[in-house]
Amino acid sequence: MIPTPEHVATAAERFATVLADADPAAVVPACPGWTVHDLVAHLGNVHTWAAAIVTSGGPVEEPTTDPGKVPLDQWYAARAAHLVQVLADSDPEAPCWNFARVGEVAGFWRRRQLHEVLMHLVDLDQAHGRTTDLEPTTCADAVSETFEVFGPRLHARGVRVDLEAPVSFVATDTGDTWTLRPSGDGPPALDRDDLVANRVTGTAEQLWLKIWKRADDVTVDGDADRVGRLLSSRLSA
Incomplete structure (x- = not known):
């Protein structure tokens, strides 16, 4: 498959929907020391980081913003929406840096962010004792x-x-x-x-x-x- 911005948007919407009823203090089994709050902060910051990289074409510093008291699903959804818009506006074949230095085109980030969301959706579900339906x-x-x-x-x-x-x-x-x-x-x-x-x-x-x-x-x-x-x-x- 070739991931598209729509794939990322759908996965992010799933994550935000599950997050709306999640316990921010729940422990994330696969990420020792993390709560759901920490997981969401990580994923939202990764989305912001990826969007900045695609926009600039080069490496940027990863942000460390904390959601604070903003509802986690709203905080996350805003960052995911920005990422999806940046991905949709970009040429997937345009030269673009990535951390692995392989396949350095903007389309790399469509694939990476799709899988990032889905793996952390698994983490979010596991934090609440559920399994995740994956394609x-x-x-x-x-x-x-x-x-x-x-x-x-x-x-x-x-x-x-x-x-x-x-x-x-x-x-x-x-x-x-x-x-x-x-x-x-x-x-x-x-x-x-x-x-x-x-x-x-x-x-x-x-x-x-x-x-x-x-x-x-x-x-x-x-x-x-x-x-x-x-x-x-x-x-x-």
Whole structure:
């Protein structure tokens, strides 16, 4: 899929709707030390940051604004609306900086912000003991983005994954496969065609949530120790 501003708008509207009835003091299980208030402040500031980057084309300092006493859903919705408008007004092929220094065009931020909203929607739901309904194709694209973007980014920051031999990730619902291979001193190489014996299998949603350490509903085949060490590594932001 190719995310559009409309995709981001729809996801942001879902987040704001759930947020309207959320407990600001609820603990966010996947983000130690964070409450829902902290989660919303983070996501709203990320939207403002991304909008400023797309507008300028270059890096900008990430804001640290706090919602204060403004209703969280209203505070968030205003920042999401601004982001969506900036994305809609931008040429997705225009040169634009991003933190991973890969695919440096404005369209990068459509994809990144869509997945940012949906992952934090999962966090918001988990803070209230609920599950999130996610679209399989979107989740498959989110898995691709994780390996394509966060792999090189983390490697550049000195984070090394424990990958001694190739490991395949298989999405049972979309038919997508991703195989990570050791590549010497570089980040793991990504192969979309081949399959190996060491595998992690699940729906695209299960794979994405596992990689981002939000859930554990996957099946491991092959060398369980090797696969387990990879999954315990830092694969995402």
